[in-house]
Amino acid sequence: MRISNYKKLFLIGIAFLAFYIFLVFRLWGYEQYVQDAPIKNLSDAFWYSIVTLTTVGYGDIVPASEEGRIIGYIFLFLSIGIYGILIGQFSTVISNINENNKIGMHGTSFQNHIVVIGWTQFGKTVIDQLIRAGRKVAVVTKNRDNIDLLHELYDKKQVFILYSDYENFELLDKANIEHCSSVFINLENDTDKLVYILNIKKHFENLQFVVTLENANLKQTFINAGVKYAISKNEITSRLLASYMFEPDVAQYSEEILAYPIEETDYDIKQFRILKGNPFIKQEYDKSFYELKKMYNVILIGLVREENGQKTVHKNPQDNFIIQEGDFLMMIMNRAAESKIRKVFSIKEGI
Template sequence: MVQHLFQQFLRWPLLLRILLIALSVNLLFGIFITFVEPKTFPTLFDGIWWAIITTSTVGYGDFSPTSLGGRIMAIALIFVGVGFISTYFITLAKDAVKTQSAYLEGKATYSGKGHIIIIGWNERSREVISQLMSFQQQCTIILIDESLKENPYKDYHVHFVKGTPFKDDVLRKANLSGASKVIITADQNKDETTADMSSVLTLLAIKGNMPTLYTVVEILTDEQIANAERAGADEIIQTNKQTSYVMMNSIVSQGMSKAILKLLNNLKGNNLRLLPVSTEWVNLSFEDVSILLLKNNILLLGIKRGENTDVNPPLHVKVELEDELLVIST
């Protein structure tokens, strides 16, 4: 029985074991000193108080043994107790530094819920994190990347996990099961095809663990769009195609890229959004709803009906209750 309890004790965290030993030493010496010198230490609390003050090296001097036996106990307490107390605080400091290093180097596991996971470190993910932090102050972001050596953010809202994103142990460190959304960005250190294959593989790993988790993936090549859809992507962003559209419009209409960039800058945060249809708007025309929204400085751009989004539809199109309105608000 004693051997079993000792083995269980050895499995406890080192910090807890040292603390219990130190407390036990103080308690025992505090009890013994009341028997050795009952006049100097009239109560049990006085003895324990003296033991703690002695091992902590504070030494108030309000209680001190006067007999030979009491002083021998004090010497033993100093040699034994101070050693354990010092070891406890050294171990405590060491664990604090180790924990801090683990968070900084991406080795710590996140245990919260409702967070957003962003995979890949690049200018796109940097901008997304910046926007999320300014738009949602209490939003916790988990950044997964295998190339970073340490967390680029010191803010506690950004938790860094270092590792290959399609590995289950890395996803568990990011607490995938508790996440609200996942954004997968293309790896800038790989060629486009390889980056897309890596993104699709990461998507498969995420959907394999959490099929219902809303996932947005960046795809660079047209050939991998179908694979991303098969893997279960909820949204696919084709950054190369969007960039080519801007470049083409700049060729046809000089200065268009500046106008588009200005428009995008005005869409930071939640200015561009999908607005649910209010019951009083049902069966009104696109034109009528647009006029109503303009009174509140909301610009109506289009209608999302199911999986299809119609931008600038005919003015006579009727709005249905199940629709969502694509709007820009101030």
């Protein structure tokens, strides 16, 4: 509600209060000259007015004069109007609260979540995968027509929806963007994405951006602009398509393993961090490889280690490579094995 509307309501309230007090004093003024009138003082006049306006109507006090009864009629009609206004205002307030909640104006407490700027069918496939992986998502859309659809598609415990102009960076705080793990810029074209990233970085310096590119030649440009991961959709599609042409079984397996598993027997590549107390700390890589396969039917395929502030991927390192606390182990596993690994590693997958 705008400030001008509050001011208008305040002035109406003051005017009604003044009119009400005027009527009460006039009622007392008329009744005090009537012998044996039930309204004997100002307190009785206020009591009668309140009982009448609230439609309680005890009937213990009534006006005795003709003028007093006319004022009583005014109180009766006022009570009808007041209740109508109150019911209308209450309905409006409830409606506004529901609408603001629907479009995300109350904000979210999500943390370490993914913020998606822009809603498209491609964005939906990405969000579906994130939800299956147990990640929470905040979707920002400037199209009001998308709101109802998004609420139908997703549970509010998993997906927060914010209706906002993308350039309204202050409103992005509603999506708790400063506490997200990454921001997926899902706008229409590469130019819009690049300009938007340069603008949003002026307001949020420490965000980690992910974009998909139509033009693979712009990848380095986006990296230089501060994007963490710039992925060319055409490049990925062309590689997979070529693979289907000369090694279709490998291509099919690759496609399946990139998607989040649904069935217990579905396989996926997952990444688990080595925390303090993990049984594989200070153990040789090859020995861990055999133990994971034998005990949990998990295939260790690589290790990620942070070195000089940068993450380095060691793809199936040589013998005598020692696993350290803070490393990430990359493994191929199905859902049945994942539940066992979570217990051993005492952590969920991901970074």
